[in-house]
Amino acid sequence: MSEQKVIRFMRQRYVAAALSIALIIASITGFAMNGMSLGLDFTGGALVELKYETTADLNSIRDEISDLGYPSASVIYFGSDRDVQIRFQTDNPQKGGEVADAFVESSTVPVELQRISYVGPQIGEELTNDGGLGMLLSLVIVMAYVALRFQAKFSVGAVAALIHDVIIVLGVFAIFQLDFDLTVLAAVLAVIGYSLNDTIVVADRIRENFRIVRNKTSVEVVDISLTQTLERTLITSLTTLLVLLALFFVGGEMIHNFALALIIGVVVGTYSSIYVAANVLLGLNISREDLIPVEVEKEGEELEELP
Incomplete structure (x- = not known):
């Protein structure tokens, strides 16, 4: 060269x-x-996946999950704009189911529960x-x-x-x-x-x-x-x-x-x-x-x- x-x-x-x-x-x-800012994979918490019949309003879902006592929860689309994933920190394995039930009951459009999982702190x-x-x-x-x-x-x-x-x-x-x-x-x-x-x-x-x-x-x-x-x-x-x-x-x-x-x-x-x-x-x-x-x-x- x-x-x-x-x-x-x-x-x-x-x-x-x-x-x-x-x-x-x-x-x-x-x-x-x-x-x-560790995610739930490291800190422990609950994950809820919901499927809406129409396009989900993430801002409305964030407001609702905040009213339930989880203002720092992560609410995102996954797969499509009708599939929603909610992640929030909790040490109670039952909270995921309670939150899912609250969304299903309060939603004005049909909502299907896809998955609930819990990652413990340990x-x-x-x-x-x-x-x-x-x-x-x-x-x-x-x-x-x-x-x-x-x-x-x-x-x-x-x-x-x-x-x-x-x-x-x-x-x-x-x-x-x-x-x-x-x-x-x-x-x-x-x-x-x-x-x-x-x-x-x-x-x-x-x-x-x-x-x-x-x-x-x-x-x-x-x-x-x-x-x-x-x-x-x-x-x-x-x-x-x-x-x-x-x-x-x-x-x-x-x-x-x-x-x-x-x-x-x-x-x-x-x-x-x-x-x-x-x-x-x-x-x-x-x-x-x-x-x-x-x-x-x-x-x-x-x-x-x-x-």
């Missing part, structure tokens, strides 16, 4: 590092001040713990894989990029108090996989170029590698975003937060694969010597035979 065609990404590495630090601080501040606590352990375990496995596949410095860069992405995605949900449920947790785990895939592609090209490019500094080699992978990264990200934007705008409220978490994760993951992982590698002083296998001279290999 000619010198003129190389994009000097790393000229802005200090600006990118400052931006990442600012986003992480803002996310952590959001956690500390607001905490996560199950919610187990889901919270298991979800957190699942994310930590995935990061440990990623670090081990990258260290074995590439080199220890690459594993630090990859895990730093993943932690960066996860903290920012969770930070957005904490700052804006968006519901965090199992679908969003699944999206966060998908973000880890997506970001890792991008980071591995970049790391593979950096390793290859360190071995074949001569008379270049580490910064120049990283710039060459990022330039070579930029087209692939942008095409992958843009095509993924097109699908996610369609899900976000027309997929319905059931998967709204799921799509939002993935959109944030894809954007931040693309950024981190270019700047965070590569920035960490340069901070660890990655060099050609780190990637060339050490040849061990066998004992007696150079000894000449005696006459």
